[in-house]
Amino acid sequence: MNMIEAINDALDIMLSHDPTVVIMGEDVGYFGGVFRATAHLQEKHGKNRVFDTPISECGIIGAAVGMGAYGLRPVPEIQFADYIYPGMDQLISEAARLRYRSAGEFIAPLTVRSPFGGGIFGGQTHSQSPESLFTHVAGLKTVIPSTPYDAKGLLIAAIEDNDPVIFFEPKRIYNGPFSGYYDKPVEPWKNHPDSKVPEGYFSIPLGKARTVREGDTLTILAYGTMVHVVSAVAKEKGVDAEIIDLRTLVPLDIEAIEASVEKTGRCLIVHEATRTSGFGAELSALVQERCFYHLEAPIERVTGFDTPYPHSLEWAYFPGPVRIGEAIDKILEA
């Protein structure tokens, strides 16, 4: 199963499982979404449960907040994370704070799904990674899967969660894990162990990281597409790195991070989003605050550059094997 199929499966199960789940968004109904994540769901569950919306992110999220207050569990799709900004106020000021401002009387249990990240030649309007904007907001949960297995289990958990969740789907790895080498063909998911997704209902708790690979010399913190890139680089360099896929940024599995850094004494943080005030800055501060006496080298961050995502120079922007490799060398030499 590839990641799209896993997401489609999770949505299908939740629509069957819980009559209050509804899916809405641009092109999600009849057509099944531009990435086909909602394919056949309207056919199967009807227009009352899966329906198209006007091209109005403010309307989509605003209406979803009202539906959540009614008692539904809307799963709005924002076609690309780059288009979430017109709906930002409804997310930040409304969805995120509804529980707080009503002291628990009203909740907005929405799960906003949105493909994010670059690497598909989407130019500067189809490539951004805006996750840190959301992690900065009290009351929102941010979830980012990196495998079909996780996509299904985490999406089910997100939909069941009573808090608003932003579920960012790394579109670069929808069809197969990406090693960061543009010149090598992408292996389809079917050859990967994490593409074996159990049938039927299962969930993965939010707030629990996944240890992708155990190791002793270095901790690498990553999420989404970058999990696969750092895995490839570590393997290629023969570094005994412990790779932690955060899976959820809020709530964050601080225990897993601390335990790993205390063991390895070295920490590399990798994300695709722009560097300044990116989530890596938060991770770096946390590791410094909590693991300082265990550190044997300065914490390193590998990120995208502080520019919009350039179309033709996408390769140069993407935090690929060279940038990651150099950072690993630097940490190990320190």
Next chain:
Amino acid sequence: MADKMSGTGRAGHNRPALAFHVPEPKFRPGDAVDFSDLEISEPGAQPRPDEGCAPIDTAPLANDLIRVLGDDNAAHGPWDPKLDPDTLRRMLRTMALTRAFDERMYRGQRQGKTSFYMKCTGEEATSVAAAMALAGDDMVFPSYRQQGILIARGYPLVEMINQIYSNRGDKLKGRQLPIMYSSRPHSFFTISGNLATQTPQAVGWAMASAMRGDSRIAATWVGEGSTAEGDFHAACLFATVYNAPVILNVINNQWAISSFSGFAGGERATFAARGVGYGIASLRVDGNDALAVYAATQWAADRARSNAGPTLIEHFTYRAEGHSTSDDPSQYRSAHERSEWPLGDPIMRLKNHLIHLGEWDEGRQEALDLECAEQVKAATKDAEKNGVLGHGMHHPFHTMFEDVFEELPWHLEEQAAQAIRERKIKWPQA
């Protein structure tokens, strides 16, 4: 030419210079006020189409002004809701109580019992009469000037005051700005300070109700100034696309803080007329005429309940007081506007109507006003037992960290411990 501003950058063009328009209200402080050019239609003269009519059939009403109560204090025409005297007296009482509440809370703010207050003086009909025309479990998504709805729905005044004082009795745990109430049991949605955000939410709620085959409808209130926000347009669009059972109330009280309605486009079109363009049935009513407000709301509610779709109602009214306790309207508008407002005062008009019917008199009104003042006073006393703002009788510190998420995550638990530690140092005796 490059260093010179010119329309086209081409030299020697002889087309007329364009003029930039910045709206300006008709009267500024000190100006004499003349409202004679306002088109105030004849009470009873507006047709009342069937509730199931096509949206376009309401187009004339979106530019007219639906009125029932005439200068003769009688009810006129097809929009007369023909309410019985008891209902009329209840309406009058609720409006009078709302005004008494505003008076007292305004004074409370001046006495330092809270930080802020907002009155709805002159607009009582737009919330009270509207609330009375809805079912008690229809969901309302108000803005901040609809205290009348809560009062109409019987929400205890003490709870309202606890909220305003942010004291330890405040059901919202002292988190919200005063007047930003919430009461799920009264189907009253939590108020947001971000203007117009409640409008697409109301539509979403109404959509959900329709999806689930429920029978409850939704209504939302937004100021005319706030209709400029994108959210309002998204709300209109979603309402029409999904034929949502929702009532979109626009309270045109002429002023958005110091900006007159022209800055929301009011110079060019009525606010009701905007609904017509979306394919939404739209009515423009005299917002100071409680009977007209009731009738329009009832019409819209019937329409929504019969799956005929949404209605936009513009309530043409006047904000008689300042925007809030932080505002001084004498700085930007003529003081005469209030007294010259041609649509009068909603409470006086309803009172005079009841007197005209022989169902009321000045003595009973005086007694009612006194009774309302006493009722508010007693509630205020009760609420003060729970403390007033800034006097230490607030919710425990830990509550600050609750309800951010359903469960307290580790980072908030750590921050809560810090707040409690700091408190012991800052206020050792507490």
